[in-house]
Amino acid sequence: MKTSLNVNPTIVVIFGGTGDLNLRKLAPALYNLYADGYMPEKYAIIGTARRPLTDEKFRENLMDGVNQFSRSGKVKQEKWNKFAENVIYNSVDVETPESFGLLKKSIEKLQKEFGPKTQVIYYLAVAPNLFPLIAKCLSDYGLAGNEDNCRIVIEKPFGRDLETAKELNCILTGIFTEKQIYRIDHYLGKETVQNIMAFRFANSFLEPLWNRTYIDHIQISVTEQLGVGDRGGYYESAGALRDMIQNHLLQLLCLIGMETPINFDADEIRNKKVDVLKAMRPFSPEDIRFSTVRGQYTKGWVEGKEVPGYRHETGVDPNSNTETFAAIKFFVDNWRWQGIPFYVRTGKRLFQTSSLITIQFKDVPHHIFPSGVTEHWQQNRLIISIQPEMSIRLQVQGKRPGLDMVLNPVDMVFDYKGTYSSDTPEAYETLLLDVMTGDQTQFMRADQVEAAWELLMPVINAWESKKSLSFPNYTADSWGPEDAEALIARDGFHWFALPLNKE
Template identity: 90%
Template sequence: MKTSISLNPTIIVIFGGTGDLNLRKLAPALYNLYSDGYMPEKYAIIGTARRKLTDEKFRETIMDGVNSFSRSGKVKQEKWNKFAEHVFYSPVDVEAPETFGDLKANIERHQKEFGPDTQILYYLAVAPNLFPLIAKCLSKYKLAGNEDNCRIVIEKPFGRDLETAKELNCILTSIFSEKQIYRIDHYLGKETVQNIMAFRFANSFLEPLWNRTYIDHVQISVTEQLGVGDRGGYYEGAGALRDMIQNHLLQLVCLIGMETPVNFDADEIRNKKVDVLKAMRPFGPEDIRFSTVRGQYTKGWVEGKEVPGYRHETGVAPDSNTETFAAIKFFVDNWRWQGVPFYVRTGKRLFQTSSLITIQFKDVPHHIFPSTVTEHWQQNRLIISIQPEMSIRLQVQGKRPGLDMVLNPVDMVFDYKGTYTTESPEAYETLLLDVMTGDQTQFMRADQVESAWELLMPVVNAWESKKSLSFPNYTADSWGPEDAEALIARDGFHWFTLPLNKD
């Protein structure tokens, strides 16, 4: 929510500077911010990794990443040359603390050049087991700095259960204050996700309808056509529940379910999100049995090519119990949402890659039209499409043109491409700019992370302690296991999809 910005001189240190996350996401985002005029006048980007590289070689490496993955295409050489003047490399082995000495010297050199208002951002684009090591080394070498001018960005997964999340929070908060810690979830940086709050709280007609009186149920689906690919080793320790539901999907539930904030202050908004998590109904043994579904894909055909099952992917155990699909029915037990089910599902190797939030409204209290004219009758729906298209649709009933009275559903559509000519920024561009400006609105607070884990731990423990005898239980290019359809069909509903092209 920025119309103009003024940024202090900034030093951005990227741990894992030669890794995929930097090459695919961070470097392209920073270059695009520079291209669009959103970088500070004085800044330095310092990449770190174990490999010994020159500044020039590192610049070439990330230029390849920008050329391959930037939304704006290949770099313009003159502009890149000016950007690259601010890019540096400092080899650091996080398991050898003495290597932090050179990094400290490089940081202090830029601080001296930029002046006393220089802010330092540490981005941990590394494996989660390295988060505590890096934090402790930053503390040991007195690099944590003044809490007003030093921030640390932590990628997910933030812990792999409630206990490890608490341990990590404890370590981080012993070194940094909460206002310095940015737990990043790239989903919250997506343009359509950010528009949920604008759509909800800037339009007066929605608030009176946004409750149990008018809403029948809510669906949130984040589906992927791809399999785990070369991430099998990571995915074995995560699964769909940890990888997607604990963070991305619960964040979306919070945005849909939260009460109206008093203002746009970061902590006020995060308080309202935590309230949703604390109001969500805990899972007992019967709830896990009837309100959760897990699945694992087997081989199949995708776009004319045969693809392997999960247990045959690289790095995956041949008898793996890891779920690649999860569907859960949640309830938010408060005055606004009591009795309204929130259905969420996510999975890999599904029929379509899409992210949809569907709010289905209750039917009209009395049908005045005869059944002969309402053959295609459908309850009103609000559909927020995050990907692959970005749109907000309100599905209503309308009269079909002609002499006869025939009703059918029609869409009132807000389509980003049709409405705006400017290209939307990538999620990481938005979130990196927020870190530089010190805006924590889109970042998770410690209690929010722990509340999400606390809610899901009964499901995590139940699934890990009891091996699924049905795995694999859905084929690649399907919509997941049959039990997922039964989960929502028992309540008289069905999973909603948009008829999007499979590009």
């Protein structure tokens, strides 16, 4: 992990400072970075929001958030007091540009105190419709000009289709350079996701097997037991395809499918990811019919409690056509992956909360063992578990102990809990430190975002233009609609899930 030695004095400005994202994720991450010695020696955190608030009250609110949501538990008061000395609050109404004058004075005062190398990071933890307005105000007040010491962090959703993504990119790149823009996807900061590159490219035995010759198919499955909760209003305008597949799951697919980079340079790695997106087979109307599945959950029972169907959630249209489940079969048309299917699925109110990447290898070319000893025969699988457990396991065949020759699958497992005693940093800790050190490796570039939207627009347009007559089509606490099973079963496969205990 990087140290604070290379981090210049830093001012972090959080738009939406009183919001849920800051209280649950950003404030705990910044405090943990400080507690672990990764914040720069000189730093300041400026929270902004519309309502008036004293510095002291803002600090109290943040401490409550850290106490509730930090991986390290409740704060140590003495350490928190030192951290909070550098936390201030400015009342800024982004729809009243004049209020940026106060923010400018606060930043300039700190820059004078910290020195000429001070960097300013603007974190937009606000509704997406405010992104262009904030960027323009920063430009109008001369707060965005220094490309070496100024960065802006944009949360997803980055547009809601190809056209709006291009418009937002055009606005941002008209004010900032691409190297100043950090489009954050918290999934890429998760420890196991980061380990995919280490596992793939630091081990010589994998590369000869990582292709169509030895791999049968690949599954990427991100499932949630929770429903939409109080996010029904947002989810109505998003759906599973926009909310998860366009960003999180396609980014995981790129990590699995990318070619070996020549070095660890951020743009070199992002170039390789874009190559995957550009090689993905476009969807024809026939592909949409046979290679995609959408679903919407109805009421059911989860852990002994009855839960409502999606159409009965707060903020949801009673006749909603929004999908809460999506499964798609992708193909990457290049030399390495030609003909190998990538199956992707995601959904809410499913049986289990888990994030799994499963690489299934082709069967051995010739079985030498009698059928009686191979009744539990299973093709080799490499399983990367992102949550709830963090592990990488290789499933192979082995002989069961005893006098008889009986084969059964066994796991060779690397898991974080069993290997490392230290706490794993949260994704936002990793990504915020990357922003401070100027490392864009785990952040999406404009062409990545647009390529992902371009790939999925035919599916989005088809689903929105034709109302599903089968919704709702799966019950809460199931694995989704039956058509999702048929999607993968037609090719002779089945969806894989680890046998994890439901807590």
